[in-house]
Amino acid sequence: MFASCADPSTLHGPAWLLCYLTTGAHIAFYWSFVTVLVLLVVTAPVALAFGFAGAVAARSPVWPVRILGRGYMAMVRGVPDIVFFLFFVIALDQGIEWLLHQVRCPDWTEPVRNGLEFRVCPAAKVPPGNAAQIWHQLYGFALAVFTFALVFGAFAANVLLGGMQAVPRAQLETAEAYGMTQRQVFRRILVPQMWIYALPGLSNLWLILIKATPLLFLLGVRDIVYWARELGGTKTSAYSFPHPDWRLYYFLALLVFYLCMTRVSEILLGRLTRNLSRGQATAAGEAQRKAAGGAA
Amino acid sequence: MSCWETIGDYALRSIGIGERLLPRSDFTLCQQVTLIGSGMLWNVYFGVLALAAGFFLATGLALAKAAQSRWLRKPAEWFIFVFRGSPLFIQFFLAYEIFVMLPRTGIELFGITVATSWTTKAWAGALFVLFLNTAAYSAEIFYGALQSVPKGDTEAADAYGMTGWTRFRRVLWPTMLRLAWPAYTNEAIFLFHATTLVYFSGFPAIQQKGDALYYAQYFADRTFNPFVPYPIVAGYFILLTMLLILLFGAMNRRLNRHLAPNQRPRLKLRPQLVR
Numbered sequence: 001m002f003a004s005c006a007d008p009s010t011l012h013g014p015a016w017l018l019c020y021l022t023t024g025a026h027i028a029f030y031w032s033f034v035t036v037l038v039l040l041v042v043t044a045p046v047a048l049a050f051g052f053a054g055a056v057a058a059r060s061p062v063w064p065v066r067i068l069g070r071g072y073m074a075m076v077r078g079v080p081d082i083v084f085f086l087f088f089v090i091a092l093d094q095g096i097e098w099l100l101h102q103v104r105c106p107d108w109t110e111p112v113r114n115g116l117e118f119r120v121c122p123a124a125k126v127p128p129g130n131a132a133q134i135w136h137q138l139y140g141f142a143l144a145v146f147t148f149a150l151v152f153g154a155f156a157a158n159v160l161l162g163g164m165q166a167v168p169r170a171q172l173e174t175a176e177a178y179g180m181t182q183r184q185v186f187r188r189i190l191v192p193q194m195w196i197y198a199l200p201g202l203s204n205l206w207l208i209l210i211k212a213t214p215l216l217f218l219l220g221v222r223d224i225v226y227w228a229r230e231l232g233g234t235k236t237s238a239y240s241f242p243h244p245d246w247r248l249y250y251f252l253a254l255l256v257f258y259l260c261m262t263r264v265s266e267i268l269l270g271r272l273t274r275n276l277s278r279g280q281a282t283a284a285g286e287a288q289r290k291a292a293g294g295a296a
Numbered sequence: 297m298s299c300w301e302t303i304g305d306y307a308l309r310s311i312g313i314g315e316r317l318l319p320r321s322d323f324t325l326c327q328q329v330t331l332i333g334s335g336m337l338w339n340v341y342f343g344v345l346a347l348a349a350g351f352f353l354a355t356g357l358a359l360a361k362a363a364q365s366r367w368l369r370k371p372a373e374w375f376i377f378v379f380r381g382s383p384l385f386i387q388f389f390l391a392y393e394i395f396v397m398l399p400r401t402g403i404e405l406f407g408i409t410v411a412t413s414w415t416t417k418a419w420a421g422a423l424f425v426l427f428l429n430t431a432a433y434s435a436e437i438f439y440g441a442l443q444s445v446p447k448g449d450t451e452a453a454d455a456y457g458m459t460g461w462t463r464f465r466r467v468l469w470p471t472m473l474r475l476a477w478p479a480y481t482n483e484a485i486f487l488f489h490a491t492t493l494v495y496f497s498g499f500p501a502i503q504q505k506g507d508a509l510y511y512a513q514y515f516a517d518r519t520f521n522p523f524v525p526y527p528i529v530a531g532y533f534i535l536l537t538m539l540l541i542l543l544f545g546a547m548n549r550r551l552n553r554h555l556a557p558n559q560r561p562r563l564k565l566r567p568q569l570v571r
Contacts, residue, residue, distance in 0.1 A: 079530040080489035082496065086513060087526035094522075118520040214385040218496055225389070248393040255382050255390055262381035 008240045020241045029227035033257065036213045036224055039145060044209065046149035048202075051156025058161050073157045081151055082215065088147040089219050093126075100124035137222070144219045148212070155205055163198030164190060196276045196285075203269040210261050214254075228254055299326040310334040310505050318504055318514065325524065328515050332528050335508035336536070341419075342507075343488040346426035350487075353427070354434035355469075361439045372435070379432030384425075384490055385497055391425045392416065392498030418499035426494075430487045437483060441476035442468070474551040478561055481544040485537050492529075508532055 005011070005019035020026070057069025097120045098112060105121035112120055127135040167190055175189045217225035232247030277284040305315035307330055319327045360372035379387065398412040415421050445468055453467040473480075492509040495501045501510055512525035519525075552560040 079533050080492045080509070082489075082492050083509065083512070083526050083529050083533070086509070086516070087522050090516065090520075090522040094520075113521070211383040214383045217385075225385070228389075245393075245396075248390070248397060251386060251390040251393055254386050255378075258382040258386060259378065262377075 016241075020243075023241065025227070025231055028222075029224070029231055032222060032224045032227050035141070035221070036216070039141070039148070039213060039216065040209065042145050043148045043152065044206065046145065047152035047156050047209070050149055050153025051158075051160050054153060054157030055160035055164060058157065059164065069157070073154050073161070075154055081212070082218070084151050085147055085215050085218060088150060089143050092143055092146065094118055096126050097124050100126065140219065140221055144216055144221055147219070148209070152205065152209055152212075155208075156202065159198050159201030159205060160194065162201060163194040163196075166197035167193045193280070196273075196280045196282060199269075199273055199276060203265075203273070206269065207262060207265060210265065211258065224254055224257070299324075299330075302326045303330050306330045307334050308337075310337050310507070310511075312503065312505055316503075320518075323515060323519055328511075328525055329528055331511045331515075332508045332525060333532060335506055335511045336532050338418075338494070338505075338507035339488060339491045340536070342423055342426055342491040342494060343484075345423055346430050346491075347484055347487055349427045350430035350434055353431035354438055357431060357435035358438035358442055358472075359464075361435065362442050376432045376435050376439075379429050380436060384429055385493055387425050387429060388422060388493060388497030388499065391421060395421050416499075418494055418501070422494040422497075422499050426487065426491065429490070430483065433483050433487075434480060437476045437479045438472060440479075441472045444475055445471045470551070475561075477544070477548050477551055481541065481548070484544060485540055488536060488540065489533065 002019065002022065004015065005022070008016065008019055011019055054069050054072045057065050058073060060066045060069065097118075101108065101112060101120035101124035104123045108121045110119070112118065122129060127139050171189055171193060172185055175185045180188065214223070214225050216223040228250035229247060232245065232250035234245045235242045273284070274288075277288055279285060279289075302324070303326070306319075306327065308314050309318070309331060311334075318331070357372045357375060360368040361376065363369050363372075395412070395415040398415060403410045403412060415424070449467055449471055450463075453463045458466065492507060495506045495510040504510075504514075506514075508529050512529045515525040516522045549560075
C-alpha cells in the first residue's frame with residue numbers, strides 16, 4: 001500500500017507493523033467486517049418481514065394459512081440452529097438448480113440424483129459455470145442472507161405474535177365501536193401499538209443475530225473468522241511478513257469487535273425503548289408521564 | 297449387512313469402540329441413524345457436565361453480581377458481559393488458541409509437572425468453555441430471579457432471626473431457583489443445542505470421533521443429500537428437548553409444591569437462538 005513497504009525484510013518495529021497491517025490480505029480482512037455489517041443490515045429487515053408475515057398468518061382465520069404460520073414458527077424450535085444453517089444452504093442451492101433444471105432442460109433424460117451425485121444440466125447451474133468469481137461470492141452471500149432471514153424470521157414471528165396478543169383488547173374493541181373494519185383496526189391500532197410490546201423480544205433477537213454472524217464461516221462465506229484463521233496462522237520465511245502463530249490475537253480482536261457491537265446495540269436499543277414508550281399504556285410509559293408531568 | 301450388525305459396529309463409534317472405518321459407500325438409513333445417534337453421546341456428555349458444573353458457578357456469580365462490594369460485583373459483571381456478549385463460536389476458537397499456546401511439555405508447578413496437552417482435546421477444552429458460557433448465561437437468569445425475590449420472604453427470614461448462610465439456604469436460594477426455573481429450563485435446552493458447535497470450531501475431531509452434527513455433515517458431504525442426515529439430527533434433538541422438558545418440569549413441580557396449583561408458574565419455551 002505504501003511505497004516504503006516495497007521490501008518488508010528491511011523493516012522492523014512500528015514500520016513493519018504498519019506495513020503488515022496494510023497488506024492486501026489485511027484490507028480484505030477489514031472489508032469482511034463490512035460483510036458482517038451488511039449481512040446484519042440486510043438480514044434484519046428481511047427477517048422482520050418474514051416474521052411479520054408469519055405472525056399475521058398464525059392469526060389468520062383461515063385454517064390452512066394459520067397452520068402454515070404456526071408450522072413455520074414451530075419449525076425452528078427444538079432443533080439446533082446450526083443444523084438449519086447447514087441444511088438450508090445445501091437444500092436451497094439444490095432446490096434452485098433442480099427447478100431451473102426442470103424449466104430449462106425438459107428433455108434431459110438422466111436422473112438428477114444418481115447414486116451419490118446431484119447432477120443438473122449445465123444450463124441450470126447457478127451461478128453459471130463460466131461466471132466470474134464475484135458472482136459465486138454474491139450468490140453464496142445471498143443464500144446466507146436468505147437462510148439467516150428464514151431462521152430468524154421464525155423467531156421474530158413468535159415475538160411479533162406475542163406483541164400483537166399483548167395489545168389491550170379494549171383498544172381494539174374501541175376501534176371496532178368506532179366502526180372501523182378489521183383491516184383498519186389492524187393497520188391503525190394493532191400494528192402501531194404492538195411494537196412496544198414486541199421490542200424487548202426483538203432487541204434480544206437482534207443481539208442474538210449479531211452473535212450468530214460467525215456462522216457465516218460455516219456457510220462458506222469469507223467472513224471475519226475465515227480471515228482471522230488465514231492471517232493468524234504461522235507464516236514461514238517464505239512469506240514477506242513471517243510471524244509465528246498469531247491466531248490468538250486475531251480472535252481476541254474479533255471478541256472485542258463483538259463485545260463492542262453488543263454494548264453499542266444495548267445502548268441504542270435502550271434509547272429506542274424509551275422513545276417508543278412515550279405515551280404508551282405501559283408501566284414505562286406511565287413512569288415517563290409522571291416524570292414529565294411533575295406537579296401536575 | 298443387517299441393521300443389527302451395523303448397530304453393533306457403530307453404536308459406540310463416537311467414543312472409539314467398534315468398527316474403526318466409517319462407512320464409505322452404499323450408505324444405508326440404518327448406518328446414518330446409528331452413527332448420528334452415537335454422536336449424540338457427546339452432545340449429552342457436554343450438555344450434562346457443563347450444566348451440572350455451571351449451575352454452581354452461576355449461583356456464585358449471581359450472588360457476586362448482587363453483592364454490595366464492588367470488588368465482587370465488577371468482576372462478576374464483566375465475566376457475564378464477556379461470555380454473554382460474544383459468540384460462543386468465537387469463544388471456542390479463542391479458548392482453543394489459548395490452550396494450544398500452553399507449553400507442550402506441561403507446566404512446572406511446585407516441582408510437579410502438570411500436563412497440558414489434554415486441554416486442547418474437545419472433551420476437556422470444549423467442556424470448559426461450555427461450562428463458563430452456561431455459567432454466565434445462568435448467572436444472569438439467577439441474578440434476575442434474586443432481584444425479584446419477594447420482599448416479604450426476606451423480611452420473614454429476618455423476623456425469624458435467620459442470617460447469612462441459613463438465610464440464603466433456606467429462604468433466598470429456594471425462592472431464587474423457583475423464580476428462575478422456567479428461564480433456566482430454556483437455558484438448559486439451548487446449551488444442549490450449543491453443543492453442536494464444538495466440532496465446527498477450533499476443536500478437531502480425533503479419529504473421526506465426533507458429535508451428532510459431525511456425523512450428519514459427514515454423510516451430507518458424501519451423499520450430497522442433506523435431506524436425510526440433517527432431519528435425523530433434528531429428530532434426535534427434538535427427542536432430547538422433550539426429555540429435558542420432562543425432567544425440568546418435574547423439578548419445577550417440586551420447587552413450586554408449596555403453592556396453590558393456579559399460582560404455579562408454567563414452563564414456557566421462549567425462543568433463543570445462537571449464543
